[in-house]
Amino acid sequence: MRTFVFGALYAGKRGLMFDADEAFIAAAMHDLGLLPEFASEDASFEIDGANAAEKFGRSAGLSGRRADVIWHSVEMHDGKWALTSRQGAEAMLVSAGAAADVDGPDDSVVDRRQMADAVDAFPRLQFKTRFTELLVDHCRRKPLSQRSTWLEGLCRRTSPLAWKETVEHEIAAAPFAE
Numbered sequence: 001m002r003t004f005v006f007g008a009l010y011a012g013k014r015g016l017m018f019d020a021d022e023a024f025i026a027a028a029m030h031d032l033g034l035l036p037e038f039a040s041e042d043a044s045f046e047i048d049g050a051n052a053a054e055k056f057g058r059s060a061g062l063s064g065r066r067a068d069v070i071w072h073s074v075e076m077h078d079g080k081w082a083l084t085s086r087q088g089a090e091a092m093l094v095s096a097g098a099a100a101d102v103d104g105p106d107d108s109v110v111d112r113r114q115m116a117d118a119v120d121a122f123p124r125l126q127f128k129t130r131f132t133e134l135l136v137d138h139c140r141r142k143p144l145s146q147r148s149t150w151l152e153g154l155c156r157r158t159s160p161l162a163w164k165e166t167v168e169h170e171i172a173a174a175p176f177a178e
Contacts, residue, residue: 001122003027006105007097011089013109018089022057022066026073026094029053034134036141044145045138050074078150102131 004027011018032038033048040048050071057067073091076084077098084095100106105115135151136158143159146152156163 001028002101002118002124003030003094003097005097005118005122006100006110007093007095009105009110009114010096010100011093014092016089016092018093019066019069021062022069022073023090023093025053025057025060026070026077026090027097029056029070030074030077030094030098031134034138039138039142042142042145044149045142045151046075046078046149101127 004024007023007027008018010016011023029052030049031045032052033043033045033050038048038052039045040051043051053074054067054071057070058064062070069088069090072087073094076087076091077094079095081095084091096109100110110118135154139146139151139155139158143155143162146155
């Protein structure tokens with residue numbers, strides 16, 4: 001809920017028009033892939049969450065196009081901003097909202113009163129500890145699913161033995177003579 005609220009404040013400040021249903025579904029479900037019941041065998045939590053959110057959207061009667069917006073908004077929520085911003089207002093809302101919930105909102109977007117109101121309405125309930133525990137658990141279960149993501153560093157530290165190969169190993173193993 002805080003992701004949606006913080007993201008909607010961001011979108012409003014930037015003058016972005018967004019589909020509230022698509023943005024809400026994506027914001028509400030963006031981290032489902034961290035939960036074992038929504039996890040695939042080897043995909044990143046972003047993709048697992050995107051798949052669950054898309055499935056929910058379709059089951060609620062949304063068109064394929066709208067479900068695709070939800071999928072991209074969840075999958076890109078913690079990706080490179082240059083890519084996320086090209087996915088549309090809904091993806092930008094989820095990304096900005098999730099970042100604000102994890103790192104704290106940008107004062108130029110969300111003032112202290114708005115932040116306090118959001119947290120009063122939707123308490124954090126030991127978010128820092130519980131979210132970190134979810135991330136660590138995910139990295140233990142699926143350490144290689146987070147290659148080239150913001151979570152890679154934590155997964156490398158949590159499960160170092162899983163990270164046997166690096167990019168230089170991949171380059172050296174390529175089937176070329178030089």
